[in-house]
Amino acid sequence: MRKQIVCINWGTKYGAPYINRLYRMVCANTTPPFRFVAFTDTREGVDPGVECFDLPEMPGFMPERTIGQWPKSRLWAAELGDLKGAFLFVDLDVAITGSLDPFFEFGDENDVVLARNIAKPLHKLGQTSIYRMPVGALAPLQDMFAADPQGVADKYRFEQHFVTKNAPNGVKFWPGGWVRHFRIECIPTFPLNYFVEPRLPKGTRVVIFAGSLNPPDAILGQYNKANPHLPPWQHIKRAVKSPKKIKSLRQFMWPATWVRTIWEKAEQDQASSPKPS
Missing domain, CATH: 3.90.550.10 (Spore Coat Polysaccharide Biosynthesis Protein SpsA; Chain A)
Incomplete structure (x- = not known):
């Protein structure tokens, strides 16, 4: 093929x-x-x-x-x-x-x-x-x-x-295992998300970013631009003031280092790999 x-x-x-x-x-x-x-x-x-x-x-x-x-x-x-x-x-x-x-x-x-x-x-x-x-x-x-x-x-x-x-x-x-959903399969479940950085499951070939959470957000450690990343206790203080407290409490993550590495390398590369034909 x-x-x-x-x-x-x-x-x-x-x-x-x-x-x-x-x-x-x-x-x-x-x-x-x-x-x-x-x-x-x-x-x-x-x-x-x-x-x-x-x-x-x-x-x-x-x-x-x-x-x-x-x-x-x-x-x-x-x-x-x-x-x-x-x-x-x-x-x-x-x-x-x-x-x-x-x-x-x-x-x-x-x-x-x-x-x-x-x-x-x-x-x-x-x-x-x-x-x-x-x-x-x-x-x-x-x-x-x-x-x-x-x-x-x-x-x-x-x-x-x-x-x-x-x-x-x-x-x-x-x-x-080939395709993983970042928000569902890479961010540790609550309350581990407050202690453990998003992980890349073994054997993954492609990570998708369905919904509003995209790679730049993952790199910053936020679910969306409207709620920028804060340290854990500050995030909790913001969450308890939210109308959807439980959902907001669960929507914490640390910046995803491995996403930053992949994303920034692709930005810096000059497509030095063999050219397609």
Whole structure:
């Protein structure tokens, strides 16, 4: 199976710095030859090793009243740039901590393979921060979505739930332990989070940052910018004043040193790993 890694960028939240950082993490963790492709609305400042294509057309319209990442539906098209066959999609805000090669060796190249949604383990839902599929495998879903974007979004909320439930030939999941959810699987449970720094579980290949907690927040030791990191007792004093005291008390973590190491190395690298081809 040819190694094709794809990312998507729209708007101003991420841009070239995130594309370049992901590219450098891929270079450091993938055996050549491979392609790294970005579907993006900006090419300014993007590393020349990245193959850039314009964003595919949005099917239908952008739904409102939903927090799902529905612009990802652009990648469900029957044709996608000049890509052929299977590709591995990776979100821009992940931390790659191990080899990506096994993601191209697992299962059949015609499979749609998702990460497990660990937030709802009993629901057997997928998570699309890192998934693999053949080009066009979800084209029927794009047609379904385009016919009623708001209705689909209201019913499923998240595009990954829609994919899990409606993929034409079903979905498979990556082996356990390959993909970890930072907030759920890396931060020690309360009250250990006040004493132990976030950990990287053994065997992890990719750490995803679903929700509002992203790698820059993990590096600073905060759940979001609205609640910056404070020493433990100051955090507790702030939490008891919050309307959601218990939740706020649980939302403490120390800065994640290993995330800083991976993130900053990717920023500093000049993609010195072998170039894709």
